[in-house]
């Protein structure tokens with residue numbers, strides 16, 4: 399039964415389609431109406447241009463003052479010798495940057511004009527840290543790298559420990575290393591105070607903007623701009639999507655419709671949300687989406703303090719790789735997942751399966767076809783399998799994988815999460831239970 403079947407939005411580049419959604423059209427409309435006051439409120443937040451409401455991250459794409467600060471940082475740190483941008487941060491402080499970097503910049507053909515590479519230090523791992531340090535030690539001058547320590551609170555164990563290890567491994571070779579440090583943290587955190595005292599370049603982000611909503615702030619924009627991303631395009635995409643998702647006409651508001659569809663499935667017991675990416679460079683975007691949904695909607699208490707133990711479990715799948723490990727469960731197992739197929743069908747490719755093949759008797763129908771054509775068929779096959787098994791899915795079609803479409807996607811997901819939290823009566827902006835492990839870790843470290 400497909401009761402809702404149309405292109406939901408036209409003004410954005412990415413298109414959301416509900417192809418197999420087992421819901422009643424009137425119920426979708428009634429639930430969408432529950433969000434009309436909240437949309438009005440979001441419009442007032444956007445009009446204010448202030449950072450007062452928890453939703454204020456929606457004002458980042460139009461923040462020209464922030465862009466001036468970033469411009470100053472670029473003037474100081476960007477140069478023709480820059481080879482490596484090191485991001486020392488975890489969770490909301492690095493996942494957005496990694497999502498955009500891996501999708502848009504990482505695999506670009508860099509033979510003629512190499513762009514600076516971003517190296518990430520997030521978890522504590524001797525092996526990864528040593529690799530990162532070894533790479534930086536191949537530089538002959540400190541100008542060849544920039545180290546961006548990012549911690550909103552300024553008190554995250556992994557980030558501070560990783561920075562200390564990297565700094566102490568490099569300081570002997572690069573005596574002017576302090577010139578190459580950028581610290582991004584909230585004003586007046588302990589890190590802010592230490593960093594300004596040491597005269598490191600120190601930049602802030604609005605206190606009210608939480609880590610997982612901070613990709614369009616200095617947190618994401620500085621490392622991405624240093625690595626060569628056109629951040630205006632990223633912000634342009636974000637703004638375009640923001641405007642589409644703040645409109646009151648439910649029919650054409652993609653984040654609202656996606657939130658409603660997800661919420662109604664959740665109410666019907668479909669409590670797993672599968673983001674199924676068919677372009678492997680979007681895997682890190684999947685991890686960012688997972689954090690956003692996990693931390694924003696996984697809550698012990700609702701907004702009025704009643705214990706609810708609520709949550710939608712986000713999972714990430716990569717096509718076609720995971721079809722060879724998870725498809726059996728997805729198609730044959732419990733009907734407890736709502737899937738979003740996210741796909742860009744590549745048009746340009748010099749590669750094709752040759753017509754004169756080495757193994758012509760194996761697999762018919764592939765001669766002369768590009769990897770994109772093969773993937774189109776796989777995605778089509780997956781969609782058929784979902785329909786055949788009566789499993790709900792929506793698709794997000796990406797016309798390109800670019801700074802602009804990534805801006806749209808990230809903004810879409812953040813607004814969808816805010817709408818979902820509103821429908822579920824949850825606070826989308828706190829993460830009180832993350833402290834459970836953080837304080838335990840600190841206690842153990844202090845006692846040993």
Ligand code: PA5
Pocket residue numbers: 488489490491548549550551552553554557608609610611693829832
């Ligand atoms: O989204 C969040 O709030 C968290 O994932 C944080 O970003 C993460 O714990 C890192 O915190 P901080 O930026 O304070 O070091």
